[in-house]
Amino acid sequence: MADYRKMWEELGMDLETHDQLCEVLPQAFGDVYLSQENRPESMDYYNMVVADIHGIRPAELVAAQKTGTKVFGTFCVYVPDEVIVASGAIATGLCGGSQFWVPGGEKVLPTNTCPLIKASVGARLDATCPFFRIADMYIGETTCDGKKKAWEILGEDVPIHVMDLPQMKRAKDIKAWEDEILTLKDVVEKETGNTVTFESLKDSIELINNKRRALERLYNLRKNENVPISGRDVLLISQIAFYDDPGRFTQMTNKLCDELEKRVQDGVSVCQSGDKRIMITGTPMAVPNWKLHQIIETTGGIVVCEETCTGTRYFEHLVDENSNTFEGQVEALAERYMNINCACFTPNEGRIEDILRLAKEYKVDGIIDVNLKFCNLYDTEGYLVERGMREANIPVLGIETDYTDSDASQLRTRIGAFMEMLR
């Protein structure tokens, strides 16, 4: 493993505290990932990326910055990477997925805030994540009360531009999102000194669409009766998708899919007969949050789909590539992104329809609807989701959890009982 301490130091990181994080991650990764049997060989790439998660990619970003490239940090699947990339900049997801960062966030945020937000703020303010240090500018959005207000506090420490996501999906709201995308364009142009052109946007739309296509290909392979890859592995890949170089990520994921297709042909499966096919719905799982997948896949289940922001909400729907004008491209972007069904919208019936459709496509035996503690949006909508599933006779288990391990054994018991019920 290369020594990245000098880079971390130059990034103004708190090395001592960061060392503590570096000490625990390999163990956690080993327990959840390397312990799996029969993993696809092409997972080697993702293993490497995660093994040096605070080294390899940060070093690439720092190298790019030295040649004048700007890096934008994002926190939400509604923020269009295409616009950032089209300005010659790099977009990197910044959501924090470890309890390690939560206390840092709680210094300035209410305890009753979801762990993802607390961890993200803590990772920045405690200077214990290189990605949070590297980003020249953050792009926030108004998707929930917690994030909306957290930007005000984060904004005192790092430049941040906030996009105002509409709360409904009427025609005028899609227009309003178009306008927000145009404002983002102005912001990234100003920050990078580059112009977003029809050509550069055309290229970036294709680039990001190709990433979506690769993820869709990967997800489609999970629809097979012989599931060729574990849910844990796909979750890891989805998490990496947020911060890896998009071109390389697409290439590596397609390479993996080649191997998985061979597996399907050969009847190779990662699960045992009798394993229950589980879909997870609800809140996102930022890296290194692997808790729920790990529990499910060690209690007789296999996760075959995630209807989350680190799942289908990230890659479903392509941006129309056939626009002949810049205005048409921006319109296509707005339409694609406003097609995502997040609980931040009211109403959000489309999400129930999505889940019913996915349950059928992935032939799921049961659904685990997970809520990150204090996410009021998904928690409230969970009432409607669970009711909708019961009406459709799809077994569903509602779970609330956070980043700590304190509820792991209780979750194991509840999920184990749910698996039994599915038999």
Place this chain on the structure above:
Amino acid sequence: MADYRKMWEELGMDLETHDQLCEVLPQAFGDVYLSQENRPESMDYYNMVVADIHGIRPAELVAAQKTGTKVFGTFCVYVPDEVIVASGAIATGLCGGSQFWVPGGEKVLPTNTCPLIKASVGARLDATCPFFRIADMYIGETTCDGKKKAWEILGEDVPIHVMDLPQMKRAKDIKAWEDEILTLKDVVEKETGNTVTFESLKDSIELINNKRRALERLYNLRKNENVPISGRDVLLISQIAFYDDPGRFTQMTNKLCDELEKRVQDGVSVCQSGDKRIMITGTPMAVPNWKLHQIIETTGGIVVCEETCTGTRYFEHLVDENSNTFEGQVEALAERYMNINCACFTPNEGRIEDILRLAKEYKVDGIIDVNLKFCNLYDTEGYLVERGMREANIPVLGIETDYTDSDASQLRTRIGAFMEMLR
């Protein structure tokens, strides 16, 4: 006291459960209000209104409905009563302020939802509040995650129209709110069968402005060194302002102000020398939530100002009455309402400026920043508010509470210590 049981029955209320509420309210009101010494005589009107809170005004609303008048229930100071009144309908505030209704809300909403929302949903679904039964239609808004999602569940039980409040205050956002106001106009016109005209809107703007003027007059009287009215009493008046007939309310409040002006002239004060002048900032206090005022005013404090939705945010800023066109009126409405500084906006620096200004105007000795449990917006902003006050050398105490009495003695201790510190 008149017998309203027949009316309640016809409203489809759960009489048995409602009886339990009716049994406890008089005691609570007696303890907090009637125990006060030296109250203004003109408080008799408000005493009467509250003593028969589920009788007198509901009976008026039912009588109005029998002559074809529609009643709209609202939950937020951003919803413009003017538009509703201009359609010949009645607007009535519906926010629930009692723990009594909370368990009913928790049947369908997450426990981690603020008590105001849970109580409001519970009051409707449990059929234990006549106002919630009477309203022909509810007008919701997207001011917070909790309410935004609660409308979806409430909307299955009662017709509801949701106004999408922008999350920022740029010029285009004020335009967007204008558009939402126009949509509200269409909705109330359809529901009432009446047209909102320039003339009817002119009248309603004056009517509601006059209510604001009366409240401002009342609040201004509290700026005197000899405070002529308790904070509890003003809170009660503010709460009643949300559902009383606006014309009568204005008249009675001006009558009270006449008496209070006399008191000021005569040097009559409700507080003892040494009482500390306290401003409350933060979340609203819906009727019958009198908890914090009661504690403050029985531990050596007098509440002289509330920077809350049941305080200055309700009445400050008038709608411009000089518009010559309907479009101008709607623009004036949008501008006035978007002038309110709620924590739902990002950023919301205007609110800190408001608090600093009010602290000076009302010559406050200290600020108690109160947050209704699980209100992430005011809780997060509280960090900035408290910091801002410390920077201005204004003593501030941050408190989080709900509708239960379980924290009353702890609050009493903390607030008592704060009062001591102010000496």
